[in-house]
Amino acid sequence: MATITDRPEGSLLRGTLTTFRRRCGKPTCHCAGGEPHESPALAYTEAGRTKTLTLAEAEVAEVGAALARFAEARAELERAGDAGIAALRSRRGR
Numbered sequence: 001m002a003t004i005t006d007r008p009e010g011s012l013l014r015g016t017l018t019t020f021r022r023r024c025g026k027p028t029c030h031c032a033g034g035e036p037h038e039s040p041a042l043a044y045t046e047a048g049r050t051k052t053l054t055l056a057e058a059e060v061a062e063v064g065a066a067l068a069r070f071a072e073a074r075a076e077l078e079r080a081g082d083a084g085i086a087a088l089r090s091r092r093g094r
């Protein structure tokens with residue numbers, strides 16, 4: 001059975017997809033007075049701080065899939081952990 005550690009680097013991602021908005025600082029740019037520049041981004045926490053990693057449009061689908069795999073792997077671990085608790089409790093019940 002494949003485990004999390006067998007997965008190639010980048011196949012799992014922690015965080016959430018978000019939209020990063022910023023002003024570039026050029027006074028003549030449309031962002032100075034109106035709409036900021038928007039780019040897809042991955043928001044994640046590191047040492048208790050939220051960090052943002054700007055993504056290329058082409059990376060969004062790949063990142064979304066890796067986030068979904070992470071959620072599934074985490075759910076799988078939770079289920080295994082719950083099964084462990086159930087097994088331990090049933091042993092106590094005898």
Ligand SMILES: [Zn+2]
Binds near residue numbers: 023029031037
């Ligand atoms: Zn700008």
